Amino acid sequence: MKRLTFSLGIALAVFLLSGSHAWAQPGTLITTIPLAVPGTGVSVAADCQEVIYYTLSGSNNLYKMDKIGTNLGSVPIVTAAGAPLDIDEMAWDETRQVLWGQLHGSNPVDVYTINPTTGVATFAFTSATVSVGTFRDGIAFDGDDTLWISGDVSTTIEHYTSAGILLGSITPKNAAGGTLGLISGVVVGVGDLLYLGRNGAVEIVQVKKSNGDFIASFASPGGTRDEGLECDATSFAPTLALWSREFNPPGHVDAIELEAGTCECGGGGTVTCTLGFWKNHPEEWTNLDPNAIPGWGGGNTYLQIFGISPKQGDASIILAHAYLAAVLNTGAPAADLAAALALLTAHPVGSKDLVAKKNAHPDRALALAVAASLQAFNESATCELPKS
Numbered sequence: 001m002k003r004l005t006f007s008l009g010i011a012l013a014v015f016l017l018s019g020s021h022a023w024a025q026p027g028t029l030i031t032t033i034p035l036a037v038p039g040t041g042v043s044v045a046a047d048c049q050e051v052i053y054y055t056l057s058g059s060n061n062l063y064k065m066d067k068i069g070t071n072l073g074s075v076p077i078v079t080a081a082g083a084p085l086d087i088d089e090m091a092w093d094e095t096r097q098v099l100w101g102q103l104h105g106s107n108p109v110d111v112y113t114i115n116p117t118t119g120v121a122t123f124a125f126t127s128a129t130v131s132v133g134t135f136r137d138g139i140a141f142d143g144d145d146t147l148w149i150s151g152d153v154s155t156t157i158e159h160y161t162s163a164g165i166l167l168g169s170i171t172p173k174n175a176a177g178g179t180l181g182l183i184s185g186v187v188v189g190v191g192d193l194l195y196l197g198r199n200g201a202v203e204i205v206q207v208k209k210s211n212g213d214f215i216a217s218f219a220s221p222g223g224t225r226d227e228g229l230e231c232d233a234t235s236f237a238p239t240l241a242l243w244s245r246e247f248n249p250p251g252h253v254d255a256i257e258l259e260a261g262t263c264e265c266g267g268g269g270t271v272t273c274t275l276g277f278w279k280n281h282p283e284e285w286t287n288l289d290p291n292a293i294p295g296w297g298g299g300n301t302y303l304q305i306f307g308i309s310p311k312q313g314d315a316s317i318i319l320a321h322a323y324l325a326a327v328l329n330t331g332a333p334a335a336d337l338a339a340a341l342a343l344l345t346a347h348p349v350g351s352k353d354l355v356a357k358k359n360a361h362p363d364r365a366l367a368l369a370v371a372a373s374l375q376a377f378n379e380s381a382t383c384e385l386p387k388s
């Protein structure tokens, strides 16, 4: 009897403890905020200082409110020449301290940067993204200084450098491996992750940035239409929030809890000098000549080596990519750099010595381990904002 009482006491303590922590889960609604100025629209953005931005259909105003819905005023969005612009979905860029926005009704989509204080919008580039309707719902700024852009009710997401160079396109998949479709909002996650809102499907989906493969999904506790999305790591810290914009008037934005650490405010605020960053920005290389040919490069230039895909799991090429990015970054582990150079000298790019096969060369596992270590370093390395 005594033991039973003791067990009940433990159970009660666990119950009380769990109650005090509320056991919040990813996908839980944190709060719903009615728009301070009501209306129709698809946009929501958040800077890293608890200011929420949105626009309304038929207006060129950039509206601001705080995380409890207090109206913080508005500023008209205009070009430098004074022409009014109706902007749809927007994404905060913490590095440049600007909003990236899509022009309403543009097809293919015109992309602008917007100064949140003055409202002055600067044309950036025209995307390849063709969209149905007139609302432009998906834009996200990535910490490697790229953008992910989709139109409305889209099946694809296009990937661009901040200078507007098209890097590729993904077609996100559903759990069964078919085309996901209905994509409106897009948010960049940490690592190989995008969060997507599905127009009218009341669902938030995680897919792989690299190829669109399905990872997971949860029912959206937001409105009936998850249009624009935005990562907000600040307003409800330490809880990580995803803002979702409801289309229909009077309009609201919903803060939805996300798994801790899975997205960053405004792309993180520093440029992460990943392998992709260096591949896309040869003009930023300071300690290697992109057109020089290393002895281990199989006759290719450094820049050409970045363009070779590692067919058959060719570890020489995987290692060469990681090594080049690590050399271009500052502060890579010296032992890893030396090991990589020795391996590449023994097994140059194009030798196919280290392809995946039965009885693969014993150096293959070592090359992959060194590449993984250098890649972990590259994924955390920061560098200067591109000068473009």
Ligand SMILES: [Ca+2]
Residues within 6 Å of the ligand: 042, 135, 137, 152, 153, 184, 199, 227
């Ligand atoms: Ca939509």
Ligand SMILES: [Ca+2]
Residues within 6 Å of the ligand: 043, 044, 045, 046, 089, 090, 091, 092, 139, 228, 229, 230
């Ligand atoms: Ca957004």
